[in-house]
């Protein structure tokens with residue numbers, strides 16, 4: 001087969017019609033197409049798509065949502081009537097898997113009109129500029145998230161090196177955008193970082209709509225003063241928002257282990273519908289776990305610095321509230 005391909009490229013069309021049967025020709029075309037598409041991914045510096053690299057085969061979650069992330073970080077492709085919206089872009093260079101994943105899902109003929117980034121850590125923003133250059137997409141994130149992305153980009157090196165995306169308009173708290181038939185609502189919910197962007201939109205399953213929520217950042221953070229308090233305030237706010245009718249019933253976490261994405265998929269957990277990703281409990285449990293973990297982390301931290309005032313210091317105050 002390899003020799004035939006070389007001949008194919010070197011020979012004239014006339015020589016082909018004499019020396020190759022139609023079946024062989026079809027095989028060669030398939031091989032060449034595969035070769036070119038694999039080569040284009042390889043040329044772009046994408047890591048090998050294997051389990052050892054934490055690669056995950058992309059899959060469909062809802063009529064309009066696909067998982068295109070890896071084993072550590074989530075990335076979702078949302079299909080709208082005006083193209084795709086990608087939520088989070090993985091670390092560099094793993095974000096380079098996303099175009100190949102879209103191709104595997106048969107979505108490569110759709111334009112990627114927007115890229116939404118939940119926060120400025122490299123594992124969420126690292127692939128944004130690459131995808132933006134490839135597709136000419138608009139990137140939306142908070143202003144604080146871009147500041148952090150620039151810091152992270154400066155520190156990035158070797159194969160993980162990346163540059164921040166170009167952001168023309170920042171996401172504001174309580175704002176929204178409409179892409180085709182889909183509206184995305186944004187909330188700035190700081191605490192993991194200062195610029196966490198939570199995203200609220202509807203997914204479709206068997207033509208029914210269900211409210212989904214992407215929490216902008218989980219895991220509290222003591223690197224900057226006030227973040228831990230902001231985290232608790234943000235979680236309380238998200239809980240309130242989530243309970244507004246129609247209540248959030250789909251937890252699209254930005255890390256798959258946080259919403260048991262893979263285990264739910266494998267087990268096919270019994271839920272209110274046949275879709276294992278639809279579960280009101282999953283979201284509320286997730287938020288409560290975030291609050292418990294944050295309190296625990298604060299207690300450990302304050303114990304280590306000799307304070308017993310951890311719980312009080314975590315309680316949201318009016319000035320720390322993200323409302």
Ligand SMILES: [Zn+2]
Nearest residue numbers: 119121192217
């Ligand atoms: Zn993070």
